[in-house]
Amino acid sequence: MADDGWEFRHNASQTGELDNKMINVGIFGANGRMGRVLIEALQHNDQAQLTAALVRSGSDWLGMDVGELAGIGRQGLTVSDRPDEQADSVEVMIDFTLPEALESNLNWCIAHGKPVVVGTTGLNAAQKALLQQAATKIPVVFAANYSVGVNLLLNLLRQTARVMGESCDIEIWEAHHRHKVDAPSGTAVAMGEAIADALGRDLDQCAVYGRQGHTGARPQQQIGFATIRAGDVVGEHTALFADIGERLELTHKATSRLTFANGAVRAAIWLKDKPEGLYDMQQVLGLQS
Known part of the structure; x- marks a missing residue:
């Protein structure tokens, strides 16, 4: 649904200051269809803020303001393909990229101890097994639909x-x-x-x-x-x-992809302090334990 690689951007408010009371969220594949909607959803959320927008190396979108990418006006945060340099500014990642990018995205999250919300669809059995393996080391939310x-x-x-x-x-x-x-x-x-x-x-x-x-x-x-x-x-x-x-x-x-993006952001907020394990949206919503 989104780009098959990374893009990362250091997020700041209009004044250049981060709100430490909010959860800092990064997006893999920020230039993809869902990535752009996630940028918009985070802009309007009062509990989470975008601090990293990642795309694959060499992407045409590098250096663009995330707000211009999402069509919501400049936000003062630019796209980058250097995730390691920005890891300290992220608390939770959201991944709506392609199945081929899942392994590298999970490995990055494991290496940096970042919880991750995964909404990538079309996963095969081996890729679903990667989620199970990652969940032994970091908290992971995986759902086919975040509505x-x-x-x-x-x-x-x-x-x-x-x-x-x-x-x-x-x-x-x-x-x-x-x-x-x-x-x-x-x-x-x-x-x-x-x-x-x-x-x-x-x-x-x-x-x-x-x-x-x-x-x-x-x-x-x-x-x-x-x-x-x-x-x-x-x-x-x-x-x-x-x-x-x-x-x-x-x-x-x-009728709008914002319903999926808002759900994914809700999952990211819920996941922040959870122990390692594989969770789903039913648990996020309290529909099952």
Whole structure:
């Protein structure tokens, strides 16, 4: 979703002074789609402030003011590709880059003892294992979606699956903008995992990702996925529980990426003083222990 490398910028207020009462946050891939929205979210947050904006070495965005990068006006903090020089000014990092950058970003956080909030999607099994390994040394929050509404939806899906899931056909569909590179979305997979877990099923065994041709009758144990990529859709997710004579649809629609950025900043604030371990947004919101 964002740049595949680093950019770092030392953050200061308009007067050049940092507010020591606020949490100092750095962003990996600050020039990416989510990176820019995170800059905006931090500008409006009264508990956290941006102190580092990182991009890959040699990026065209080096030296740019972060506010101009995000389209919110100059903020007095510039982009840099020298993270080691600015490590002391950061308390928590946020990473919404690409899967290929995850290992180097985690290694930097481990080396400098920085908690990290990871929102990168499309991770494979080996990359998810990297999160588990990193969490033995530093606190890590990882979530497929940082929206408060989506995380409430996951709870509702578990409850619905326990009540209706054994008799219903279950389908999940999602829509995103044309630039999204992974499918199905991490949120759609998280929805499937929540449902499968509530029903005691293995999603890897019961998931069907699209159908074509003569497929035969639908097995009741299946959890189907459908994907739409079009225009500038921010994100829409629906889970369908269909029985004979009735159906229930649970839907979440995001209209602004700020909802994800605000959630990630909330996670960063929550994570600051936590011990090493792997956490998720459900814990950040107090929806589970």
